[in-house]
Amino acid sequence: MISYHHLTLATSTTMTLPMASSSKPRRVIIGVLALQGAFIEHIHYLERLRIPNTVIRAIPIRTADQLESCEALIIPGGESTVIQSVAERTEGLLPILLDFVRNPQRAVWGTCAGMILMAEEDGIGGGKVIKGRPPQKGWGGIEGLKVWRNLYGTQLESFEAHMEIPALSQPTKPFNCIFIRAPAVHSLQPKSTSVADLTQDLHHTIAPTETSTTIEVLATLPSECTPPPPPQDSHLGPSNHEDLGKVMIRQGSKLVTSFHPELSGDTRIHQYWVEKCVLGM
Amino acid sequence: MSEPTVVPSSNPLPTTANGSSTPVFGRGVSGQVGGGAGGAGGTFGVKTGLAQMLKGGVIMDVMNVEQAKIAEEAGAAAVMALERIPANIRRDGGVARMSDPGMIKQIMEAVSIPVMAKVRIGHMVEAQILQSIGVDYIDESEVLTPADDQHHIGKHAFKVPFVCGCKNLGEALRRISEGAAMIRTKGEAGTGDVVEAVRHQRAVMSDIRRAASMSDEELYAFAKELSAPYHLLKETARLKRLPVVSFAAGGVATPADAALMMQLGCDGVFVGSGIFLSGDPAKRARAIVQAVTHYNNPSLLAEVSTDLGEAMVGISVSTEGERMQGGRMAGRGN
Numbered sequence: 001m002i003s004y005h006h007l008t009l010a011t012s013t014t015m016t017l018p019m020a021s022s023s024k025p026r027r028v029i030i031g032v033l034a035l036q037g038a039f040i041e042h043i044h045y046l047e048r049l050r051i052p053n054t055v056i057r058a059i060p061i062r063t064a065d066q067l068e069s070c071e072a073l074i075i076p077g078g079e080s081t082v083i084q085s086v087a088e089r090t091e092g093l094l095p096i097l098l099d100f101v102r103n104p105q106r107a108v109w110g111t112c113a114g115m116i117l118m119a120e121e122d123g124i125g126g127g128k129v130i131k132g133r134p135p136q137k138g139w140g141g142i143e144g145l146k147v148w149r150n151l152y153g154t155q156l157e158s159f160e161a162h163m164e165i166p167a168l169s170q171p172t173k174p175f176n177c178i179f180i181r182a183p184a185v186h187s188l189q190p191k192s193t194s195v196a197d198l199t200q201d202l203h204h205t206i207a208p209t210e211t212s213t214t215i216e217v218l219a220t221l222p223s224e225c226t227p228p229p230p231p232q233d234s235h236l237g238p239s240n241h242e243d244l245g246k247v248m249i250r251q252g253s254k255l256v257t258s259f260h261p262e263l264s265g266d267t268r269i270h271q272y273w274v275e276k277c278v279l280g281m
Numbered sequence: 282m283s284e285p286t287v288v289p290s291s292n293p294l295p296t297t298a299n300g301s302s303t304p305v306f307g308r309g310v311s312g313q314v315g316g317g318a319g320g321a322g323g324t325f326g327v328k329t330g331l332a333q334m335l336k337g338g339v340i341m342d343v344m345n346v347e348q349a350k351i352a353e354e355a356g357a358a359a360v361m362a363l364e365r366i367p368a369n370i371r372r373d374g375g376v377a378r379m380s381d382p383g384m385i386k387q388i389m390e391a392v393s394i395p396v397m398a399k400v401r402i403g404h405m406v407e408a409q410i411l412q413s414i415g416v417d418y419i420d421e422s423e424v425l426t427p428a429d430d431q432h433h434i435g436k437h438a439f440k441v442p443f444v445c446g447c448k449n450l451g452e453a454l455r456r457i458s459e460g461a462a463m464i465r466t467k468g469e470a471g472t473g474d475v476v477e478a479v480r481h482q483r484a485v486m487s488d489i490r491r492a493a494s495m496s497d498e499e500l501y502a503f504a505k506e507l508s509a510p511y512h513l514l515k516e517t518a519r520l521k522r523l524p525v526v527s528f529a530a531g532g533v534a535t536p537a538d539a540a541l542m543m544q545l546g547c548d549g550v551f552v553g554s555g556i557f558l559s560g561d562p563a564k565r566a567r568a569i570v571q572a573v574t575h576y577n578n579p580s581l582l583a584e585v586s587t588d589l590g591e592a593m594v595g596i597s598v599s600t601e602g603e604r605m606q607g608g609r610m611a612g613r614g615n
Contacts, residue, residue, distance in 0.1 A: 035574050036337040036358060062575060077334050078358070079394055085356040086574050089567065112334070127393040128353075143447055149393060155331050155417035159322040180330040181395065181417070263330050 027055045028278060031070035033097075034060030035086040037078015037113060039210055039260035045270045046074075054279065064092040072107035072253075072278040073100060075114030077180070077260050080149065082125065084112055084136060101139045104213075107253040107277040108141050115256040116183045119147040125186055125236040126150055135235060142215070142251045144190030146236050151184035151227040151244070158182070161225060165248065167198055167218045170270040175266055177219075177247065177259040184227050184250070184258060187240040219248035219257075253277045300484070319322050323440030328462035331395065331417065331442060332526035335359055335463075335549055336405040339539070339570050340528070342366045342553040345384075348562070355566035357419070358549065359395040362388040367424045367471030367595065368554035371607030377425040379407040382414050389415065397444070402614040403429025412441040418463070419443050424470045424553075425612035433614060436460025446530065448611055449479045450488035453506030454517065457525055458510045463521055466547070467611040468531015473595025475532040475541065482529060482545045492518040520545070531611070532595055534578055536572030536586050543576035560590030 032042045039060055046058035061067050066204045075083070101108050101118070110118035119138030126149035127136050138147070152158070158181055162174035177190045188195055226245035232238045247258045248269075255277055261269035275281040321327075338358025344366060352360050364371065364380040379400050382523040389396045400407035407428075411419050421434055423446055436443040437460035441609055445456035446467035453464045466485075468478030492503060492514055499518035500518060502510040516524045528540030530551035539550045550573055552566075559565045568585040575581040596605050603609065 003347060033336070038333040040336075041333070078336070079334065081353060081394060082356045082358050082570065084340055085354075085567075086570060089356075089571055090575070092370055128391060154389075154415050155327075155395065155442065156412070156415055157322060158327045158331065160324055160326055176326075178326055178330050180327065180334055205499070260330060260333075263326065264334060 002035070023028075023053065025053045026279070027057070028274075029057045029070050030072045030074065030278065031059055031061040031067055032074045032076060033083065033114075034062050034076075035078075035090070036082040037076045038260070038262055039074075039076045039078075041110075042074045042076050043139065044272075045267050046274070048267050049271055049274060051271070051274060051279070054274075056274065064091065064096045066147060067093070067096055067100060072274075073109075075101075075108065075110040075117055076262065077112035077114060077120040080116040080124075080183075081136065101141045104252055107255075107273070109255040109257075109273045109277065110141065110183060111257050111260055112180065115258050116147050116149055118142050118254065118256045119145050123147060123186070123236065124149065125230060125234045126183070127169050132197055141254045142249065142256060143192070143213070143253075144188055144215070144241075145249070145256070146186040146279055147183050148186040148188070148230045148236075148239070149183050150181050151186075151230055152179055152182045153227070155181055161221065162217055163221070163247075165199075165219045165269075167216075168272055169254075170268065173190060175261070175268065176264045177261075178263045179247075179259045182247075182258045184230075185243045185246045186230060186236050186247065187238075188217075188243045188249070189240070190251075213252060217246050217248070217252045218250055219246075221245040221247055223259060250277070253280075255265065293475070302501075305590070312419075325462065328442035329525050332444070332463035335395070335528075337574060338525055338549045339566070339573050340397065340549070340551045341556055341566060342551075343388065344557065345583055346387050348557055349388045349392050349396075351563050352566060353392045353394050355563055356570035357394060357566065358387065359397055360392060360540075361397045361420065361551070361553070362397065362416075362476040363399055363585050366554045366557060367610075368473070368558055369471075370424060370606070371471045371596075375606065377401075379404070379411070379425070381412060385411070386414055386415060398436070399423040399425055402427040403432050403434060405434045408434055408439060408441075408443075416441060420465075421445050421461075423467055423610045427613050433459050444528070446611070446614070447485065450492070450514075451506075451509045452486060452615060453523055454507065454509035454513045457523070459514055461525065463526050463528065463549055465528040465530040466542075468529070469598050470531045470610055471596075471607065472532050472598055472605070473534040473555055473558075473593040474598045475534070475538045476598055478531045478533065478542060479545065481531075481611070482542060482547060485523070485527070486546050489517055489521060489523070493521045532598075533569075534595060536568045536582060537588075538578035539569045540572045540582055543573055548562070549573060553594055558593035560592075565589050565592075 032039045043058040118141035123138045123146035124136045197217045299461045335358045341352040341357040343360045362385045363549040370377045397418040399420045399422040442462035444463040445452035466478045466481035504514045528549045529547040534555035571585045
């Protein structure tokens, strides 16, 4: 009994210590959509982050109520058709989800299947047409983003590539990017904003008035690794060859990656998204 | 469910003795990307990675293009293409082999989700054939008649990933050691009776919990007892789960069965005969998909279990035992 009491005391003391050392820490609840796919890894990676004066809580999201308690959301890898159909069939979830993803104030990050779902409404190509079912609809997280499913091919074409991503901490340390039946950017054609390529020039500056809407390209595969162009006569229109190899893109609080940072053993992209998109640091 | 699965990243595969299936490196990347080692296909990280993406999902047995489309529409995370579902294999008897590659290709062309197919235990040529037509995953399955009663396929030699069945932890770790990138329970396929899948999952979890509390000396002895490689047992004990994704299979017939297997710690569920032998396959398939996501939500499970029509009739494994048509498949391979 006594030792239990001591334990409780000790725990609560350690927990209050960091708070006492500075101003009140910012508490952030980040949801990870947990309908299907590799969501638990995102939760564990978020829990591993150490950001000064910030307390991050990561929770799995399966219902509308759970989503409403969050400030930010990760849409994980998995099968985009499954995530879509489970969301549609879970009462009340899809409308709240769409509002969340389209709200410029909300930070949202889509990986692989999540990137497919972040495309604009009529921006998903590559799925097989099933009689009586309209083409898959994007959730509209990034303006002008069109995505082609599985453009890199079947599992036999899945691959890993080590890439330097200048926007991350330790920019010269290669990031192990794992592409699993990965989607590719079909084209990036925002109507109202510009596209800035930050893979070459880290010091590229974006005017403050533009920052929330400019599309920033943060990682591009070298030309020999870019996938073959998709059919040019689809409902998406012709693809843009220069966009096919863009694998990490940010627009304000929104981020998409066609690979799986949650399988890399490296938390730097999670750290980047939380710092830049969620906390606005 | 609470621990992450380890994906050993950028782990180049050993070159194989069989020259014809030496791993081939992926899409054109060779030391040009960033400053790193370049992009490689068929690594263990890439093979286990697809299994990670299937988690929380349902993989459905389909016998033709129509069923494959119903499965995709219902929310299947992948389909298993085969000429006869396990219940029919039991009914028909005889030797069950790899399906016609033409039939598998038709299904690959009809759906955009991953397509798996089965090969006989130990039949590496069937596996080479399936790899050459580009299936996404191979199930080295006890549901088909084994081609080798001593050896499983050396799966590291392949670029395509494999899933294998197990009855207990030792068997699971032997399969991973041979190169399986995903594990499933064997259960008792084609019966609609979930009891064997439950037995196998409970056996695996129970042994993992024992291993997790052991000292190194005890782990060496336990590895000997399980006939499992020490390093994989050690990793399993550290993670408190199998080091690859693990699904339930063999006898799942209802949304409640699927949720039961998830609550017992499975990452997802295979449903074989249970869907297309039921009264309303599309509705049952949708219900099982919902049940795997919301496995901890009884009121939602009640909703999706309502008015599903008839479940497959099934065979009670405990009353029929060895007399059941087709016998016990779980005993094949070890």
